Amino acid sequence: MAKSLKGSISKLFNAKIQKSGSSSQVEEASGEDMNEVHVELNESVVANEKFSEEEASGEDMDEAHESEGVDVANDEFREEHNEDNLRDGGVNEEASVSMLDLEKDVDVNYDPGLWGIINDTKKDLSHEEQMSIVIRCVDVEDASEVKVEEFFLGFIKVDDTSGLGLFKRLEDTLVDLKLNIDDIRGQSYDNGANMKGKHQGVQRRLLDVNPRAFYVPCGCHTLNLALCDMAKSCVKARNFFGYVQKIYTLFSGSTHRWDVLKTYVKGLSPKALSVTRWESHIESVRAIRSQPEELRDALIEISNTSKDDVVMAEAKGLCFNALEDFEFLDKLVYLELILFFEELREDGFLDLIEEGKELAKKVGIEPAFTVKRVVRRKKQFDEDVGEDANESQSPQEKFKVTYFYHIIDQALTSLKDRFEQFQRYEEIFGFLLNGKFKSISEDKLMEHCSQLQSFLEYKEHCDIYADELFQELRYLKTLLPKDVTKSIDILNTIKSYWEEGGFQTVWVTYRILLTIPVTVASAERSFSKLKLIKTYLRTTMSQERLSGLAMISIENEYLDKLNYDDLIEDFASKNARRSNFLGVG
Structure with missing residues (x-):
């Protein structure tokens, strides 16, 4: 699941670059001048790599063009083609199809329940409520070590900030991204009533749909x-x-x-x-x-x-x-x-x-x-003398x-009151934390394994089985070095055994444990980028462009991993089809 999920994010990232970067450069292209498109798109991709420096500077693109002496005819040309994009859908619409085409990358049967969801909301300068969506998963793609990753998926405009409205928006977004809501094993939000509410909040509504989506309030907000x-x-x-x-x-x-x-x-x-x-x-x-x-x-x-x-x-x-x-x-x-x-x-x-x-x-x-002098009042005959004790x-x-x-x-x-959920977390997963299972009795260990199986069981489907987990943990006690106690270190220790078919249940159990978020810091950090991207000079920026630029900025490490040739080929072919359809060229 983690590998295919990471592939989904890579695909989504490609689509975001297509959407946010280069629609104006390829408007004139036809099916016959693909070379020009390649050149222009190469320049666009390079420009996107410099986004953090250029976008944060607060300079508007139109002002930059004017300072370089671009004439009025070019402005009219740009306006004319912006209208075409709005009227006919343009490249953004075609790229949005690519963004949502994630079925090939997400295989929900690969491994059960190995991702968590992190959400937070904030108003931008356009007075629009933006919901940041971050997912957390265990990345086993790296041959050297297992890592816990958190990926930003974009900003979503929210009109209804009630618990029901936020949940519906989140649910629709996950459906669009072809992410199975039944595979969520952890959720974390801030301490707002619409998010954490026990009866009407987002966490409650998600638990009604998927009882295995364990809710943990943000530790920092709680303190x-x-x-x-x-x-x-x-x-x-x-x-x-x-x-x-x-x-x-x-x-x-x-x-x-x-x-x-x-x-x-x-x-x-x-x-x-x-x-x-x-x-x-x-x-x-x-x-x-x-x-x-x-x-x-x-x-x-x-x-x-x-x-x-x-x-x-x-x-x-x-x-x-x-x-x-x-x-x-x-x-x-x-x-x-x-x-x-x-x-x-x-x-x-x-x-x-x-x-x-x-x-x-x-x-x-x-x-x-x-x-301090105490002002005394006259006592009534029926008053108790003890009332003057203070x-x-x-x-x-x-x-x-x-x-x-x-x-x-x-x-x-x-x-x-505020740490009630953390106590519940300790009851269910506590025996796995810090290698505690190595020091508890076998009867107690079996009791914890049975409780965990009960928690991870829903609609006749179960992520793990208590007997298998118990036997594997018994053997793991003798295998683990004394200094290996952290969950991520345990996963790295047993990775080679897992690749050979061993410790399958322990592997799944610890991956589920590590997908449960403890803070919403990643979502909070995305709002720092929101302020840099959507400045007061850019309050009319479209939602698609905002989300695309945010993804390029936040997940910028993926820029070096992109296959630019495939990206350019895909983008240019779509533009050529659109040009032929409209009779351009």
């Missing part, structure tokens, strides 16, 4: 959202990050103030908070935590020298309310210890206080919580209850 949940969990937490954001805003709002900052702060610069950028909150805290005295000196300098009354007051306020406040400094330390939630909740508070005191000494402030707490105890415990509990709850 990021857990952190955001903590940051919003209580008033004190929101106030804290409000001060962190204000410190960045104050310095970044003026080049002069930023110069003052760089004069005093030689290490990390303050960072802006972001809801979507991963780990932005931790980066922001770390910049202040590592150099509080330097930042305080910079704020004092601005408050003493600024001619703007508002800036002066804000700098003084931040200096007093943040960097000269023991509670704020304590929170800085706490947010650095965030990885030790369970132990931290039970034993970490006193350690937190001690580190906070050390930080306070560096800044030169009293390591004590501010005592008012009798010390400032340190209040900080512990209203901030420390609150955020720790929110972190634990959020992580448990």
